[in-house]
Amino acid sequence: MGKLTTLLFTIMFFIGTDTFLISPLIPTLQELFDIPTQYSGWMVGAYALGYAIFALIAGPLSDGWDRKKVMFYGMIAFSISTILCGLATGFWSMFLFRLLAGISAAFTSPQVWASIPVLFPASKNAKVFGIVMAGLATAQAFGIPIGGLLASTHWSYPFFVIGACSLVVSMFIHKSLPSMKPNQATSSRMPIFSRYLPLLTSRIARRAFMGHFLFNCGFMAGFAFIGKWMTDRFDLTVEQVGFVMFFLGIGNLVGSFGGAYAVQRFNRFNTLVGGFLLATVCFVILPFLPSVAAFDGVYFFIFLNMGIAFPLIMGLLTSLNPTIRGTISSMGNSIMYAATTIGSWIAGLIYATFNGFIAVAIFAALCFVGALFYFITSGILKNQSELKKKLAS
DSSP states (O other), X not given: OHHHHHHHHHHHHHHHHHHHXXXXXXXXXXXXXXXXXXXXXXXXXXXXHHHHHHHHHHHHHHTTSOHHHHHHHHHHHHHHHHHHHTTOOSHHHHHHHHHHHHHHHHHHHHHHHHHHHHHSOXXXXXXXXXXXXXXXXXXXXXXXXXXXXXXXXXXXXXXXXXXXXXXXXXXXXXXXXXXXXXXXXXXXXXXXXXXXXXXXXXXXXHHHHHHHHHHHHHHHHHHHTHHHHXXXXXXXXXXXXXHHHHHHHHHHHHHHHHHHHHHHHHHHHHHHHHHHHHHHHHHHHGGGOOSHHHHHHHHXXXXXXXXXXXXXXXXXXXXXXXXXXXXXXXXXXHHHHHHHHHHHHHHHHHHHHHTSSHHHHHHHHHHHHHHHHHXXXXXXXXXXXXXXXXXXX
């Protein structure tokens, strides 16, 4: 159990690190490739765009394939496309390679979550899910700062290192994971996009997914331009931005591990509402803070809230319909990365238009308020027995 859990944790760690790696590198790459600020967000958004589009297809489609093979070939493609990012010569080549990395991750990540119930006994599932989820939080706490340190020598080094390590991980996937072929009795499955109909026709699901979209759109709009804002405002180097990201990642890690306790202590409704309101206030005051230390301290609470809220939201979404949890997970991930694409694009436009982070922070705060509205009005935060009766009707 320990070996397989470590392997799945490591897969999510490298995918998570690659997802957010561009953020601290934006000022460097913008100057190197002569990219206007309003377009620089697309270096983050390209990865998310590839993931968002293909996750909707990859999740249900891979249900009919051997999950080990999908994970193996997906990880190899991910490692190659990440290495190619380090060889990019301009904006469009970087955009293409980031897009390919996102597509590869869209095939790999869903297999990790779908494999856990197959590889582990039911009594261990919750624990393994928590450990693997922590891989993403650990990526923000340690992966991104390490990438920043490598980038201080040369901007391409983080891509080469992550790509090479991912290639090694793919070898362990081939060697350690057992074959996970689909059940032949399910060969006559429902068409891929028909699986999404129960979600699209449910008012509760539609509003909950809209809340999920706005939550991620707001967070990623702010996150994509943290590095540029700190460089413009406080004259930090790429290495220093990496250390700041380390501190913020610790907040996410603490939230991931402490989220279950917070929900148990305050219940789901109070945890989500309180966290969103706190994050909204933090975004409003962020642009006016006078020092890096103050900026770090306030943004720490935003990352802490992200660590608590994300697993809580995904748990709520997957409870909508237990019979299509894989499809819900794919849709949730696709929406998250679509929000990342749109959020980073809008952030780039308004950062350039209003010459600073103030408009980005206000946009993020409004997204959190909108997300809270949709989660509350959807009814998904109500008692589960009540929710099941509504869904059944």
